[in-house]
Amino acid sequence: MAQPVSLTRYLVEQHRKHGHITSELRLLIEVVARACKRIAISVNKGALGEVLGSAGSENVQGEVQKKLDIISNEVLIEANEWGGHLAAMASEEMDSIHVVPNRYPQGEFLLLFDPLDGSSNIDVNVSIGTIFSVLRKVNNQRGVSEEDFLQPGKQQAAAGYCVYGPQTTLVLTVGDGVAMFTLDRETGSFVLTDEDVSIPEDTKEFAINMSNMRHWAPPVTRYIDECLAGKEGSRGKDFNMRWVASMVADVHRILTRGGVFLYPWDRREPNKPGKLRLMYEANPMAFLIEQAGGAATNGERRIMDIVPTALHERVAVMLGSKNEVERVTRYHVEAQGQQAG
Numbered sequence: 001m002a003q004p005v006s007l008t009r010y011l012v013e014q015h016r017k018h019g020h021i022t023s024e025l026r027l028l029i030e031v032v033a034r035a036c037k038r039i040a041i042s043v044n045k046g047a048l049g050e051v052l053g054s055a056g057s058e059n060v061q062g063e064v065q066k067k068l069d070i071i072s073n074e075v076l077i078e079a080n081e082w083g084g085h086l087a088a089m090a091s092e093e094m095d096s097i098h099v100v101p102n103r104y105p106q107g108e109f110l111l112l113f114d115p116l117d118g119s120s121n122i123d124v125n126v127s128i129g130t131i132f133s134v135l136r137k138v139n140n141q142r143g144v145s146e147e148d149f150l151q152p153g154k155q156q157a158a159a160g161y162c163v164y165g166p167q168t169t170l171v172l173t174v175g176d177g178v179a180m181f182t183l184d185r186e187t188g189s190f191v192l193t194d195e196d197v198s199i200p201e202d203t204k205e206f207a208i209n210m211s212n213m214r215h216w217a218p219p220v221t222r223y224i225d226e227c228l229a230g231k232e233g234s235r236g237k238d239f240n241m242r243w244v245a246s247m248v249a250d251v252h253r254i255l256t257r258g259g260v261f262l263y264p265w266d267r268r269e270p271n272k273p274g275k276l277r278l279m280y281e282a283n284p285m286a287f288l289i290e291q292a293g294g295a296a297t298n299g300e301r302r303i304m305d306i307v308p309t310a311l312h313e314r315v316a317v318m319l320g321s322k323n324e325v326e327r328v329t330r331y332h333v334e335a336q337g338q339q340a341g
């Protein structure tokens with residue numbers, strides 16, 4: 001039987017054989033993976049570890065923080081502060097960037113994360129996760145500032161997530177396809193369990209929070225109405241629906257068996273482009289999805305082409321099986337054309 005391939009060996013091969021990553025980036029990814037293992041331990045303890053429930057505080061976006069949001073954020077900050085060639089970090093749970101102190105020469109990477117995605121699922125024992133994105137610090141002549149982070153997603157050096165579900169699975173791209181690693185709890189290492197992940201171009205499964213239906217824009221209503229009409233409608237096939245309400249779990253399903261995920265703009269908060277965060281959620285997931293042959297747009301344009309103007313910027317998200325994402329994007333473009341005409 002072939003020897004299992006650990007995350008470390010996979011990264012060493014990406015570095016040595018394929019020249020895709022530097023040893024500094026390899027180290028950084030290993031530190032993030034180690035932090036995810038520690039978060040997985042807290043998640044698994046649940047009520048025994050007193051990690052469930054609210055922390056009684058709010059984050060910069062005005063959302064109530066769960067204890068596990070804060071614990072996961074601290075674990076990631078602590079692990080990466082000394083661990084891996086970083087200039088600074090940014091997190092969904094922190095108001096502003098965290099500059100890595102006193103390092104000479106200054107680290108060349110920027111790390112962004114949603115430390116705990118799917119917070120509403122923590123207390124009910126449903127899959128949650130950590131999402132991360134790595135950028136390069138473009139200008140190394142001066143100190144680091146928030147401005148350094150405002151790069152489009154296409155400039156990501158690496159991205160991934162770790163889903164804490166029935167298995168703990170780390171999913172990673174360094175721009176050379178998507179690989180999945182399952183945590184072997186007996187040995188404590190992430191083992192390569194899937195490589196060259198590929199999303200089918202067509203699907204019969206969509207993911208959207210249907211309770212927001214009355215607030216959607218017409219192109220989203222049109223797309224979902226057609227799915228719901230099934231065999232008898234214009235699509236000529238029946239669709240299934242799934243909504244975990246943890247983006248990591250919904251994206252993991254799509255990377256595993258295809259599907260389309262929509263979190264569109266809606267009328268509840270009309271001044272916000274969407275609910276999900278561009279830098280911590282949409283960009284890393286878009287990178288993974290594109291690397292697996294899928295597509296990711298905000299209904300108008302490729303997510304990874306958007307140049308952010310603020311760290312905590314929000315965005316509408318449509319991602320997954322290519323033909324479905326192209327269809328719902330086309331509906332948005334057609335609706336704009338009608339408005340303009």
Ligand SMILES: O=P(O)(O)OC[C@H]1O[C@](O)(COP(=O)(O)O)[C@@H](O)[C@@H]1O
Binds near residue numbers: 116119120245246275
């Ligand atoms: O409860 P809703 O509105 O359906 O939102 C679910 C979405 O919110 C999120 O939970 C937001 O993530 P956080 O838990 O990191 O705030 C996404 O993971 C998910 O897709």
Ligand SMILES: [Mg+2]
Binds near residue numbers: 281
């Ligand atoms: Mg999230």
Ligand SMILES: [Mg+2]
Binds near residue numbers: 115117119
């Ligand atoms: Mg979160």
